[in-house]
Amino acid sequence: MNLVIIKGGLFDGKDYFEKGAVVVDEDGGTILEAGAENEVDLPPNSRILGGSGYTIIPGLIDAHVHFFGSRAFDLMSWVTVPESLAVLRSVPQLTSLLKSGFTAARDMGSKGGSFLSAAIREGAIKGPTLLSCARSLGQTGGDDDPTTLPLHIAQELSYSYFGDGPWELRKAVRKVVRDGADFVKVYAATGSTVGSVESKDFRIRPQLTVEELKAIVDEAHKVGIKVAAHAIGEESMGNVIEAGVDSIEHGMALTSEMAAQIKKKGIFYVPTLAIFVTNPTFASMIDDPSAKDSVFVRRHVNSDMKIAKEYELDVVSGTDFGGTDEQPHGKNYLELVAIAKSMGNKEALVSATSRAARCLGLTNAGQLKKGFDADVVVVKGNPVRDIEALAPANIVTVFKKGKQFSDD
Ligand SMILES: [Zn+2]
Structure with a gap:
């Protein structure tokens, strides 16, 4: 031995x-x-x-990553990059992630996630233990649907399955399970793409109904896998809490009332602060209190995190890095730095180790x-x-x- x-x-x-x-x-x-x-x-x-x-x-564990295989922070390039190129570009990114101290990560949607996950399991490539959602789920015309493309082409190329109505979404869950998903990722609000955040009128709209979200949760839990929901704004967060998801991703515009419910239901809160800190557009919003568009991002790193601390939410470290030039894998420790600012160093370490393992359902890690x-x-x-x-x-x-x- x-x-x-x-x-x-x-x-x-x-x-x-x-x-x-x-x-x-x-x-x-x-x-x-x-x-x-x-x-x-x-x-x-x-x-x-x-x-x-x-x-x-x-x-360390990063609970929210993507392996988009694209150098740009841009929905259209995430969708149009050929699957094989996305996978090839992601291989060195996975190595960097492991080398920088991350031994597990959760891929929230990218074209090759389930293949990368399998290749790591088999020892064909080096990387952290990678849980994959295979494809993320969203509604037609939703946050991850490039609406300038004809729908059938967008669906053909996307890293998401689009579905409308409980039965289509149940089928979408069955499809990702068939694809080898370790968990389900669902977009339950607008607001992930840089365009929508940059717009003068950043209105947050919930996506999918509670009925649709409940169908997803029911179908996923039936086969023993968890549901992570991209949720931003009060209405979207209210919907995903009511539907019984397991983790809230981003969770911008948190209120005390929402936090109380999140705590009561034992839902993990993954604020993905690093994406805002490292993206120059978002970062300028944080630093410039007079910027009109800054409200959401600035509020997130400040008052949302204060509320999360006050209500002792199960905050989990997740960067939302996608392997782009500005958010390369390997600098994922920046999420701990960002969490530490409001919650302290030890709490940041807990959020990326023992608690992150619970969030991912890894019973022997963290x-x-x-x-x-x-x-x-x-x-x-x-x-x-x-x-x-x-x-x-x-x-x-x-x-x-x-x-x-x-x-x-
Ligand atoms: Zn994400």
């Missing part, structure tokens, strides 16, 4: 120990022991990593705990004190299921 002992400050997914140790079984892919160093049995003849100046954390998958990251510095320590340059080594990442 090849064993590795890793020493250093230890954040186990919930708690922090100044001096900790983790024993990794490289062959079995699991954690044999983890905790305060004086309570861990350190087997002799083991390889030793880390030490003082290093921190050990569980592999914690440094005996018997769990050996998804372990060694960081130079201490992200509990300085969240910027998670920048890629400080990631010393990454184990995924006991296998140490290498560039070979």
